[in-house]
Amino acid sequence: MIKASLIIIGDEILSGRTEDKNLSYLAKWLGKLGINLCEVRIVLDIEKDIIDAVNSLRKRYDYVFTTGGIGPTHDDITTDSIAKAFGVEARIDDDALEKMKEFLAGKELTAPLLKMLNIPEGGELIYSPATKAPGYKIENVFVMAGIPKIMQGMLEGMYDYLERGEIIHSKSLDIMVGESFFAEDLAEIQDKFPTVLVGSYPFSRDGVYGATIVLRSTQESDLDSCELLVKELITKF
């Protein structure tokens, strides 16, 4: 199984002001490649916190993705932190500089624009169609912008760097009764199908409790047989 993690960098998510939109997009995008998102950390714009998260996760997972903090303002400290995490310097990348100059076509190359061309040594540029300031890959860490549209563009540029794993297929079915009524039957179904991951995710809609039963497996035939039993279970209520 190929495992990935995501570090979301930014005070604005942790203050509750902004809702992150990148996690679910990344999770589904990776899922189509057979890569499983296994952990997410959301950290403040604090150098030590970013370094700790990067160094802890890059050892534990095949891939680490980061979003946020690569813009031109003083609170964008992701690149300097990534460089320190890898023990290298960040410097203006020649290719990135050339591309930016082309884009500016004689207009002034200001210090904030230049800041976004800073890349840790060893980093490989990854462009998004939405911006001339690149993301990059350094070893197994993929550094992306936080704005969803830019992030999604950069992700496409990372496609060729990623290995493919076995695709996990899934089925999901709603059951409109509280979990305690079907928990034992569902556990029996899980026991019968060790190759299927059976999850139950409760919800409350207009005061009525129910749950979404999600079945996940790389084995489609097992998934189909398991689904039959869950459908039977649902008709009981």
Next chain:
Amino acid sequence: MIKASLIIIGDEILSGRTEDKNLSYLAKWLGKLGINLCEVRIVLDIEKDIIDAVNSLRKRYDYVFTTGGIGPTHDDITTDSIAKAFGVEARIDDDALEKMKEFLAGKELTAPLLKMLNIPEGGELIYSPATKAPGYKIENVFVMAGIPKIMQGMLEGMYDYLERGEIIHSKSLDIMVGESFFAEDLAEIQDKFPTVLVGSYPFSRDGVYGATIVLRSTQESDLDSCELLVKELITKF
């Protein structure tokens, strides 16, 4: 500064299927008490992952909150994992049992219902008006359900256990131009006000780039003076 962290437990968030609604609610709720949410980890329903997150964060932060995994189904493993993280046993709590029996009024106390009354030794029960299955507090760790309505109820029950910190006031202003145009001026404003945290959070709306400038401080007069400078900056564009 009083610092908190949150562990969101559940495969459904990491698969991208469900969007978490608890983070922003908790962040704002804590903010009103002067408690700062400083880190979030989202982990799979895997015992070792939950234990690692709990044991790492409870040392680093004043408070750790967890959401999810305390229901009655086989994939609800939060309580057993929390107990192991603290090196204690989980067992049926007498008070919780009594309350549940009262609620059932003679109806059958099934094994799934009983499972939800399992509490790690040393845990103090915390009820939500929305359910008879309690959350709990163990040392500085607060364990809550994942369903937002239930989670929000449990949070109210935790109110009396939490210390109050200095309230961080904030102002936010939108500027409708790309960050690189104002980054240097904004950095100067940040330098002038060391007691104010000046953040810039870029966005793209209908293809137009802009940013929300967020000012945060415990000092209201500094905040007001800083806001004046940012307003002046905005009129430049």
